[in-house]
Amino acid sequence: MIEALRELARRLLAEERVRVVIGYGQSSPQGPVHPLFITRAEDAEQLVWNRQCFSNLTAYLTRKDVRALGPAAVVVKGCDERTITVLEKEAQLERERVFVVGMVCEGMGDPGLPKCQVCDRHRPRLADETLGEAVDREVPALERYAALEAFLARPAEQRMAYWQEELARCVKCYACRQVCPLCYCERCIVDKNRPAVIDTSATLKGNFAWHITRAFHLAGRCVACGECARVCPVGIDLTLLNQSLARAAEEAYGFRAGEDPRVEPLVGSWSPQDREDFIR
């Protein structure tokens, strides 16, 4: 697969289909895998593909400096590729200007990340070219949301206590925001003043406000790449928050973010039949 990937990158650059290939690189065999931006065909050798290719590279597609390079190719996993759909729906990229290289993925990390254990998209579906062989299995929603389910089984006071403890540790480094491919606002709401919407200090109050905002801004958008939680330096499990919204979207509207390019974004559309059992 690595050779096929390198060959494809070489071809895309040589034929000038794209100006940059966004993939994974590794400075030494044991070193960490990092994002790699290849602009010359001869550098394609540096691309790697292994179980350490965690990051969701689509985050770079909306960066100004990357856009300035011209049409891009991006290497995606089944989980990442959904981002492309969301970005396109939100007018953040023109699909035809991006060449999507899909990598069949058996899971990242060793042992696999929790998201990989319940993955039902080993094989990308929306890519322009997909490398590798794999068969997807259906994973029932129950299984995909098992961790959330287990957490929700605790009483509300315990959940609140859990978050008070967890969020007290947040240092507001905003790594969760920086790594998120869908946090592309030029000025994040947290940086807004007059009026300030969110208390910017790393107090419990500010941290709650921030994490509620971060999660809800991804309602109907989060593709569950899980990068926010993976990069959190103090290890807060943000996927629980993201999952609660994803499950609500799936249960109430049969909606999974980025799955179907024909479906309009969840927030901003409506149906008279939308459920409202909580409204008196």
Add this chain to the structure above:
Amino acid sequence: MARIGVFVCWCGENIARHVDVEAVASGAATLPGVRTALSYKYMCSEPGQALIRRKIAEEGLDAVVVSACSPHMHLRTFRRAAEGAGVNPYRVEMANIREHCSWVHHDRGEATAKAADLVRMAVAKARLDRPLEPICVPVARRVMVVGGGVAGIQAALDVADAGHQVVLLEREPSIGGKMAGLSETFPTLDCSQCILTPRMVEAAQHPNITLHTYSEVEAVEGFVGNFRVTVRKRARYIDVDRCTGCGQCWNSCPSKKNPSEFDYRLGQRTAIYIPFPQAVPARPVIDKDACIKLTKGKCGLCAKRCEAQAVKFDDEDRLVVEEVGAVVVATGYRLYDPRTPAAADGISGYGEYGYGKYADVIDSLQFERLASASGPTAGEIRRPSDGAVPKSIVFVSCVGSRDPAKGLSYCSKVCCMYNAKHAMLYRHKVHDGAAHVFYMDVRAGGKNYDEFVRRAIEQDGARYHRGRVSKITEREGKLIVRGVDTLAGEAITVEADMVVLAAAIRPAEGVERLAQKLGVGYDAFGFLSESHPKLRPVETNAAGVFVCGACQGPKDIPESVAQASAAAAKVLALFSRDELSRDPEIASVNELTCAACFACERSCPYGAVERAELRNGRGEFLKRTARINPGLCMGCGTCVAVCPSKSVDLDGYSETQVYAMLKSLT
């Protein structure tokens, strides 16, 4: 710092009984930004307003809080009063200490405490009110009327007679609408064409009316006072300016056996045709699917015969842009097709009535053509199957109407009257014929209407059966109509030669698409929604768009005409001004921070958000941004709620203001 005056009203005893107004006023006086606070017995009275004006002048106030009743009651009053003394009207706030306080809380301590809170919130908001100016937009004094039936013609003539330009749009080749095909009209039995055709000619010849027939609305941009409507003029294959309407072409056309739309398929027409002899304009169109030249490349007889050389086989659809200040929708109705489900819930239509299966089961508009002197039988009642004169006819009411099980729950309103008329016309023409009417109720509300129905029954011998028809079958050339007479309590069977179904009235085909283009709401059945069912019956929630006639709900001719004149009056009121001023409490985008995700665009009920580009002074592209068209924004604020970077705000209800109100309570 703001200079705010707080004016606490007693409303006589209404407020003062349960709220210590003096305490509220003295408490308010200590709030930041408040220069003066006082109470008065009746703030809305002239002396009360004078007091406000005097204090504004004395204290140099720049904002006012009136602590009194509901803003829905008197905000406008106090805004005017303050404006009179030089305070921007959008810097006037009200604290509702009557409806929301003294009238509902009778514990004086609690009520006074709440009133103080409400004043605190209003003061916090007033401190942050920006002075706003009403949005002024110029008005194009030109109206487009969509639909050239009797309602559209009436509205067009009314506006045109008042001296303004009108663009009258009609989808069919001729104006006249459904009324042009009717035989005689209830309750006077005067001839429909005799009263309508002069109006059609008048509309066509009116110097202020531009007519587009065979045309539809393609797209609508803009807003009240400034609409740009793109009209698709369908290819007619005739140069209308050259054509003299002599008739050589349609008289020579060899393709003669095409079902006539105007006769609802009971008659036939040529491929090049005018829909009916009195058509306006009296210019033919070519049916491109029936024309031998256009389908097979041969023939062209009409072109050879045309001395004016008006036939253009290479004609194409054309798009024309019309700039208008207002739009009147008068797209009328069509009849429900009894064969089809009325709603998409899988419940079938009235297949059991055999419409479309038995040639002699027809709908009521088809019967109008049979009864019309200009119709396919020249006004003789002859049944479609064999041309025989039917000796008995069954008229079935409420086919589709008032039947929630089949999907249409409403009453079509005009069927009771035309059933009586049909029975009457039939009996006048076929003296020994039997006219049976099956009905649920006879609804004959209207001037001389009930008398008319009585006449049908008592003088003309129509036989009325109160009950519904269950099934229509055919046996030996007779239609066997089985139904029930609920008054007699028995099942009855009538052997009929012909059956006329009073199919429900539905809005015209495609009206939903038009409504979406115009931003007008419509109900579950597709009827357009008026702003208020009683007080604003011809206005819609899209400013500058008005409705009249059956597109808004089932209606007869007098009602449609009355509504059309009402719509015209509303248009004229709009045109009586040079500029329109609109409430400026609308949304605006901080274009520098907008991330151009266009969540606002997707959420805006009015299509007021546009995709724009931000450029610098030299015209170089900087970034993309959402932009709000102030002409279209109605100020709901949905965009504010969905904007992730909070780059949109709403004047009058800004983020800062809401937060300040919350803070004032801590």
Add this chain to the structure above:
Amino acid sequence: MEIGYYPGCALHGSSNDYETSVRACLSALDVGLKELDDWLCCGASAAHSLNHKLSVALPARNLALAERDGMAELLAPCPMCSGALLRAKAALHGDARLREEMGEIIELPVAGSAEVLNLVQIFERAGIERIRERAVRTLEDYRPACYYGCLLTRPPQTTRFDDCEQPRSMESLLSALGAEPVDWAFRTECCGAGMTVAREETVLELAHRILSDAAARGANCLVVACPMCHVNLDMKQADVARRFAVNHQMIVYYLSDLVGLALGLSPEALGVDRHFVVR
């Protein structure tokens, strides 16, 4: 394939010829019937007029049995039964409290998940094309008047089967097998079976009308999918003859009879010889 089977009282009693026919015909199509163990009367004829809860509980128990035995589909050849089962299903669906209450009454958990099918639907499930391929003889001599009766398609909100007033499904099936169904007026009229005892006069008149119209349209047999219709229209022909002096001699087939004949089964194997009017 194998599906659940709810015979109902009629098929185990007065209309056992119907059961013979259904079983023989379906077995020729390799459709196995697994009879619901411990089924009881669905209460369709009387329960609703006595006690509403009873009218839900009786069919609900049968549905619960089907669920217990893992039957996703349940054939109820009698339209009164399938109607009662479908009504209960609709009531249970989306009403958690009722499901709970019923569960207590019948002492079995019930969700109402099994799909209830009438006889026509079973043939559609088996595939008209497949049936045609298996047919060994054509039905070209048959000009049936397909009679749906009042219950098979009604109420449409519950049955969700064919066009309620103008059904075509039996005609489609039989035409595919070579028969020439007639177009006639009484497809969905009531035959009066429910009043056989109470008002025989009415019943005879209704039956006479149905038989007369079928004959007038050139039908040489009637086809039904309801034990009540069959018993009424078949058995009463003698009485109709006495009352109206017309001896119709119209053979009344079950739908499964004709399909079975096309598949090469003998009339005896299908129980056709046990009808009152025979060829």
Add this chain to the structure above:
Amino acid sequence: MSQNNGFDPKIIAYVCNWCTYLGADLAGTNRLEYPASVRIIRLPCTGRIDFHLIVKAFESGADAVLVSGCHPGDCHYTAGNFHARRRWTLFRALLDVLGIEMDRIHFTWISAAEGRKWQEVVTEITEKTKALGPYRAYRRICEGGA
């Protein structure tokens, strides 16, 4: 509960201008008494009521929040409440996982004609909030340090 006897809950109500605000007006016109616990913030439409406002209300010490607007199909702006309904459905899921007490957030449709419903709703949520007591958990969040 005895410790709640002296407790006057603070309830913030975000209501739309065209239905619920007028419904509350009507309650006044009809002199329908109810507890003086609610402070109304009038906004044009439920479409404008976003999740920040709910969070902010709790941050400013609310013991409960009420959000109310026009019934579906009656929105003055045709669809604002439909947009709002979808957002609230999702937002509730998030609040739930966070362990926010869902009994303190109320959503209703109250039309301009439903003065009585306004009275009932305010009375009911006041009673409910009284029984729950002050929202100490959120106060702790607001007072909690880094």
